[in-house]
Amino acid sequence: MDPMEVFKIEVTGQEEYGAKKYRELIMDILQDLGLIRSIGRLYVYVDILKPFFAVYGLLRSGIPPLTAKDVGDVMRVSGGYQIKINDEEHMADLLRALWEHYGRERVEQPARDMLIIASDTSPSEIVVADLEAEFLQDLTDALVRVAPEGFRNRRNEMTKDSFLFVAAEESLTPEILSEIKEKIREMENA
Amino acid sequence: MLEPVMFTGGLYKHDLVVELVEDLGGYILQKNVTQSEIILLILVPSEDKAALEDLSKELRGELVRAPLAGTEVAVVTPTLAIHHLPHTACDIAEYLRRHGSKTNMLGLARGVGREIAQINEYETALINEHDAAVFIFGNFQECIKKKEGLYRNITVPVVVTGGPQIEASELPYAFEYVPAIGRVAHRARKATEIGTLDRIVESIGRALDKTRTTIAKDPLTTSPPRVMDAVREQVPDVMFSYSPLPIALNLNGVRVKLPFEAYKDAVSAVSFDEGVKLGEIATIRPSRMKDYILVRILPASETGFVF
Numbered sequence: 001m002d003p004m005e006v007f008k009i010e011v012t013g014q015e016e017y018g019a020k021k022y023r024e025l026i027m028d029i030l031q032d033l034g035l036i037r038s039i040g041r042l043y044v045y046v047d048i049l050k051p052f053f054a055v056y057g058l059l060r061s062g063i064p065p066l067t068a069k070d071v072g073d074v075m076r077v078s079g080g081y082q083i084k085i086n087d088e089e090h091m092a093d094l095l096r097a098l099w100e101h102y103g104r105e106r107v108e109q110p111a112r113d114m115l116i117i118a119s120d121t122s123p124s125e126i127v128v129a130d131l132e133a134e135f136l137q138d139l140t141d142a143l144v145r146v147a148p149e150g151f152r153n154r155r156n157e158m159t160k161d162s163f164l165f166v167a168a169e170e171s172l173t174p175e176i177l178s179e180i181k182e183k184i185r186e187m188e189n190a
Numbered sequence: 191m192l193e194p195v196m197f198t199g200g201l202y203k204h205d206l207v208v209e210l211v212e213d214l215g216g217y218i219l220q221k222n223v224t225q226s227e228i229i230l231l232i233l234v235p236s237e238d239k240a241a242l243e244d245l246s247k248e249l250r251g252e253l254v255r256a257p258l259a260g261t262e263v264a265v266v267t268p269t270l271a272i273h274h275l276p277h278t279a280c281d282i283a284e285y286l287r288r289h290g291s292k293t294n295m296l297g298l299a300r301g302v303g304r305e306i307a308q309i310n311e312y313e314t315a316l317i318n319e320h321d322a323a324v325f326i327f328g329n330f331q332e333c334i335k336k337k338e339g340l341y342r343n344i345t346v347p348v349v350v351t352g353g354p355q356i357e358a359s360e361l362p363y364a365f366e367y368v369p370a371i372g373r374v375a376h377r378a379r380k381a382t383e384i385g386t387l388d389r390i391v392e393s394i395g396r397a398l399d400k401t402r403t404t405i406a407k408d409p410l411t412t413s414p415p416r417v418m419d420a421v422r423e424q425v426p427d428v429m430f431s432y433s434p435l436p437i438a439l440n441l442n443g444v445r446v447k448l449p450f451e452a453y454k455d456a457v458s459a460v461s462f463d464e465g466v467k468l469g470e471i472a473t474i475r476p477s478r479m480k481d482y483i484l485v486r487i488l489p490a491s492e493t494g495f496v497f
Contacts, residue, residue: 011330017354018329021372025329028375048330051304148328149273150303169303 006041008187015048022046026055026146033142038063038135043187045180052168053147054180059161063131068094069124077116080106081123085113093129101126139163192216192233192415194259195242196290199251204228210245214238217415219260220292220435231259231290233415256290257395260415260439263291264320268307268327268337270297278326278371281378282351285387286324286394292438294320294479301340304333309340316478321441322347322365322397324390329353329372338363347397351390365400366393401441408489409496411471412462414439417485420468421446424460425453443472443486450476450483457483464497 009026011019022044030036041058068074071094072085085091098107098117106118117123140156143165147154151167155177166172166180197207201223207230208218216234234242246253265283267274274297283293296317300308317323325341325348327334334352338361341348347365353372361367371378371386378387418437421444422428428436433447446457458469468474468485471493477484490496 013332015330015332015354018331018372021329021353021374025373025375032375048304048332051333145272148303148330148333149269149271150306152303169305 003036004039004042006043008042008190009044009046010183010187011046011048013048015046018046018048022146029142029145033138035135035139035142038139041188043184045183045187050168050170050176051148051151052166052172052176052180053151054167054184055143055146055163055165056184057163059163063135065127066090066093066129066131067124068097068126068128071128072113072115074122074124076122080116080118080120083115083117083123085115088113090128097126097128098123140165191236192413193236193239194219194256194290195232195234195239196254196256196259197228197230197232197242197246197251198254199228199246199249201226201228203249204230204251206249207232207242207245207251210242214241217419219415219418219439222434231256233260258286258391258398259290260441261291261321261398262319262438262440262445263293263394264296264317264323265293266296266298266301266317266323266325266341268298268301270295271302273373274326277374277377278351281387282324282326282371282390285391289391291394292435298340301337304336307337307340309343312478314343318345319440319445319478319484320346321401322349322394324348324394325350325364327352327372331356335360347400349390349393349397365397368393398441405441405489408491410442410487410489411493411495412487412497414441414444414487416462417460417468417472417487418444420460420462421457421485425456427453427456443484445477445479446483446485447480448483449481451481454483457485462497466497 009019009023038060039057040060043056045054068083071087071090072083075082102117102119108116110116136158147167151169153170153172154167155172157164166177211218211232211234214235216232218230218232220231222229243253263286265279267279279295283295286293298309298313323344323346327337327350331354334356342363349366349368350361350364351368351371353369355369356367358367368386368390378384418439421437428446428448431447436447438445454474458474460468472485472487475484
């Protein structure tokens, strides 16, 4: 079963095999990059004779930015705050954020998973990483991987809750773009 | 008639196998040592194969037929980008290797796309130095048909692989077309996928047999393994080549992996017991692959004798 609500793929001409295989391929690549849960609906439209390749997707609700209290336990200790890290993956990002906020001399790391900050203001709400920006970066990478390789003229329109990725061999004209958008609207309403 | 076989077994006492093959008048084509394991590609006279089988049983080794041994196959992808590698191309290349062929992977510089795909003269000439080629294409039949231009000028048999079913008559320049292996993003592990790899090997086998039949009509003056043995003996520097296979065998000659300018005279002066020199029975020219020496044995119709 597809983890997505809707996943439609349409290829012009006698290319049922290609459509079927591209469906598997897109699933494989999105799964490899761990993106599949963040995409709600996906519409793919390919015209192999022109040729172009278009993907339109609706994203699931936005991901909140990661704060210091998400990566570790923040506790008040004498002389400041202590953070006990649970998720070491974001250690480097957390250190960078704390250095920027408090200055290097006020952040100490007595143990691998322990940070002590000499300050009276709590670090709980400091933003460690913008996961949404990372997600959008990964998504663009996935789309470039999915598109057939020779299609080097690309256009990527991303909004807060959707994306439209078009790749073609020849230059992308406004006519082609409007044709794609119309086709995808049709697929959505079908 | 020499039979190509592959011996896999322990390193211990493997020299007994090497000695037996030499005593029987066979050839060791390739020797791969991986820690305490060894893989030997061997050409052995078919009437004496039983002796080798007995010995390998005694040594607890495994002896299997390697139909592609002594040949070089090019696995060609439109480019060396993530879209084609590693799955399909590496699976095919590795599978061909397991059947004994020397496989080279080749990514074209501008082979991508439908309208814009190209191949240049150098790439064509390089592929033509092999005994057969596999062109790996994708999932859309329109593209596979259109990309015929890439292998139209290649003189060795070309096996084309792709996803959809296509009639052979629609791909007149391909030797054969093997469907069901287009662009995939996972390794071949299902039985059907392995079956497709088997079909590619069979197809390459048929392509090589066709070349062998053509050669048999006007036989080569001497056999490539014999040239390989003589070069190995008389140009000992070849053993210092960093290449894993210092002398690569083709159906109609060998490629000696030594710099052309420095060693062409030494290779040409290699002599045989019959009193002829290699330069007299073969053309020696620079290979398109790096700076290697390409030896192409002349047929009997040009030299007037066979030994």
